Amino acid sequence: MNVLVWNENRHEKKNPVVSEIYPKGIHGAIANFLQEEHVTVNTATLDEDEHGLTEELLNKTDVLIWWGHIAHDEVQDEIVERVHKRVLDGMGLIVLHSGHFSKIFKKLMGTTCDLKWREADEKERLWVVDPSHPITEGLGEYIELEKEEMYGEHFDIPSPDELVFLSWFEGGEVFRSGAAYQRGKGKVFYFRPGHETYPTYYNQDIQRVIKNAVRWVNNANTPTPVYGNAKPLEAISKK
Template identity: 60%
Template sequence: MTIRTVVWGENIHERVNEVVRSIYPDGMHTTIAAALNADDAITASTATLQEPEHGLTEARLEETDVLVWWGHKDHGAVEDEVVERVARRVWEGMGLIVLHSGHFSKPFKRLMGTPCALKWREAGERERIWTVNPGHPIAAGVPENFVLENEEMYGEFFSVPEPLETVFISWFAGGEVFRSGLTWRRGAGNIFYFRPGHETYPTYHDATVQKVIQNAVRWAYNPQPAFAGIHEAPNVPVDKALEPITERGPKLHKADEEGYR
């Protein structure tokens, strides 16, 4: 079975900005999905902000192994119910790949629990991306470093939790550096943030960038069944204890009564 992947795109800039439309006439999400579909291990489809429930119904997310997210102009338009739905699926084991300005997206901030803020400058400057963890699966087939001639600068400090792993670090022509490829685990779900992808530059047409995203989807995929039990907080009866015990002292709850949340 291939890795069932949904590429979610905000799909605003492509419709209102001529420069972005000229680079991505069918939308950035479509370009990214096409690159993923070039990998025989991945089957990618798309969803956008404008669709009912943003294209992320409960049924669709239940059938999604990895979700790829790009947003920028209108993070606030994403419905909170959908955000919680995405977070629940990540906790259950769905992989999440967050791209570029998706660092401010509601799902990413919900899962990180921090501001996810950074410095930025839109000057089309050169970005050199260094592979600092060459043995990591996301770096497979990626050179020691590669250059994007025109990109938006993101600079430290990046206010995210300490990552599980740092795979890439970027240097920009203006002098700033940025941790541009980071991983986390939330519940049973693997998360990867990848920095490049400003909409006015052809970043997602770059073969190395596409390779990284392909690798990230493969890495984020969890072949285990959804860990639905992660949401449960059962009240274990005394007579169900693994070792015999005697109940002692007062308590708040009756047998089988749910706890407070």
């Protein structure tokens, strides 16, 4: 399996708190723990040519992981179309944290993907609301994070095909934190945690979810449907 971890990589260059937590970037931290899964992992960032998302690389990618926040508008529409086509063709997509506002996620959802937020040191509990789902394998009833940014409802997304996690925050808000979708041949999973000033991606349970999600969205062996003007099936034509 070929996994590509994409990160805009801007906070790491501007904020010393973020660069201290993630000295190799958020993409580097995620790629590091995914190496344990014996998959081929590459990384790409916004300031590379074509944002690192060349046709050649995307065509070899089974799963794309996306983290963005302050530079969504800088992602070229041409590249968004390229990623969108690959998802419809079967590439898995995992969108993390503030990637909910990325061009690619909004295009796939067809909504604003807006929400409430509050940047504060609040406890978050991500409750497993679908314990039978493969993404929750190896977890308990909930994941607890001592400090995270609050995201609250209403979250303007389509009703998930499968809701996997529901978050509760100390301020009283709840949020649909793990939402799974099918788009064309591709699977899409949105996973909320991961504010840049917290070491969330070092949490073992968060890593477990992302590892599980990589396996779940991988759709490489799904056959391609045939569309257009269809001739009668041979078995039917003989009748």
